[in-house]
Amino acid sequence: MINFLKKTDLKINNLIRQEFERHNEGLNLIASDNYTSLAVRSAVGSILSARYAEGYPEKRYYSGQQFIDQIEKIAIARAKKVFSANFANVQPHSGSQANQAVYFALLKPGDTVLSMKIDQGGHLSHGSPVNFSGSLYNFIFYGVDKKTEQIDFNEVRKIAKSKKPKLIIAGASSYSRQIDFSKFGKIAKETGSYLMADIAHIAGLVAADLHPHPFPYCDVVTMTTHKTLRGSRGGLILSKDKEIAEKIDKAIFPGLQGGPLQNEIAGKAVALKEAQQKKFVDYQKQVIKNAKVLADVFVENGFDLVSGGTDNHLILINLTKLGLSGKKVQEALELANLYVNRNMIPYDTRSKWETSGVRIGTPCVTTKGLKEKEMKQVASFVIRIIKNINNKEIRRKVKEEVIKLSKKFPIL
Numbered sequence: 001m002i003n004f005l006k007k008t009d010l011k012i013n014n015l016i017r018q019e020f021e022r023h024n025e026g027l028n029l030i031a032s033d034n035y036t037s038l039a040v041r042s043a044v045g046s047i048l049s050a051r052y053a054e055g056y057p058e059k060r061y062y063s064g065q066q067f068i069d070q071i072e073k074i075a076i077a078r079a080k081k082v083f084s085a086n087f088a089n090v091q092p093h094s095g096s097q098a099n100q101a102v103y104f105a106l107l108k109p110g111d112t113v114l115s116m117k118i119d120q121g122g123h124l125s126h127g128s129p130v131n132f133s134g135s136l137y138n139f140i141f142y143g144v145d146k147k148t149e150q151i152d153f154n155e156v157r158k159i160a161k162s163k164k165p166k167l168i169i170a171g172a173s174s175y176s177r178q179i180d181f182s183k184f185g186k187i188a189k190e191t192g193s194y195l196m197a198d199i200a201h202i203a204g205l206v207a208a209d210l211h212p213h214p215f216p217y218c219d220v221v222t223m224t225t226h227k228t229l230r231g232s233r234g235g236l237i238l239s240k241d242k243e244i245a246e247k248i249d250k251a252i253f254p255g256l257q258g259g260p261l262q263n264e265i266a267g268k269a270v271a272l273k274e275a276q277q278k279k280f281v282d283y284q285k286q287v288i289k290n291a292k293v294l295a296d297v298f299v300e301n302g303f304d305l306v307s308g309g310t311d312n313h314l315i316l317i318n319l320t321k322l323g324l325s326g327k328k329v330q331e332a333l334e335l336a337n338l339y340v341n342r343n344m345i346p347y348d349t350r351s352k353w354e355t356s357g358v359r360i361g362t363p364c365v366t367t368k369g370l371k372e373k374e375m376k377q378v379a380s381f382v383i384r385i386i387k388n389i390n391n392k393e394i395r396r397k398v399k400e401e402v403i404k405l406s407k408k409f410p411i412l
């Protein structure tokens, strides 16, 4: 494919090649990224992007959909199987659109929604004032306990009981602990609220049964398909009952989207097949093991981790004690080809531009093939940079070692 591109557009071809090399000379520790298989990439780059297929299988507006229909039906069947769901919509273009569709299906503007504080782990589309969600709906928030830095269910229950939200959201973008959907389910039942799980980050872990499943406790589940699930870029919505599923289908099309991205849907189908293989479960186990190794080495070296550790694919380092901002650390690590993102920590005193934390995730490096032994090295790279934040010589040395390690585990 790249050869055709080279002939037509050398500039873009070269930039893609450089991006590819950047991955082979560095370590991507951004918790929301991942590398798909070549099989997924083949589906995404296929002829399927030629077609408009507005509607749903067997209910399309244009003719010539017999194969596209089959692909979408397979994607739906696999999604239902992998996540033990009764209904699935595989058309959302992204995780945010999936959430938007759920709100559009179940809420009226101004309705109250209870979600996790954005600066304590939640996502932009869970009611941030700069997001459509925060401006259309009345979002209220729960947070984590100041001591344990884990979800405070007493607070969730207290707020839910007094405000009676129409919808409660369980799910986060930077939370390193398991989310107890059964506890959320109990609260939602007590208050007569809909319960949505947004498993964007942990979908792969759930698919591998390494994180509790959101069903039967939730009414709806949204996710991205490109994070731990390791599929093509996009979103997915699952629902428990028919009435909600029908509302969701209508909200996606014609409510919010036009033609679905059939090539991405084929990529989702392929990823969902891969997700049923033993290799995938082994991969997800390694993702968690690798995150635990990072956590252990950081703690041994006196670093503070939010909630003290991890149950999943990510850790959050609290830099307060070191007097460093997340921004400063992110930038220093980038100069050594180590990629992380600055992230707010619970009760952060710095702004979202500076932050007092960095988020470090293992999905990409685990796909690359790194295991416990290499993760110890990775942790020591990060620690050396942070402890010698302005030392150019150490940074240069670490960068050399990063390149050497990364090259031993080329991406495809």
Ligand SMILES: *Cc1c(COP(=O)(O)O)cnc(C)c1O
Pocket: 032, 093, 094, 095, 096, 097, 099, 122, 123, 125, 171, 172, 173, 198, 199, 200, 201, 224, 234, 235
């Ligand atoms: C990543 C993420 C999303 C949004 O996904 P996009 O595909 O970037 O729109 C939604 N919710 C959570 C919890 C996420 O982590």
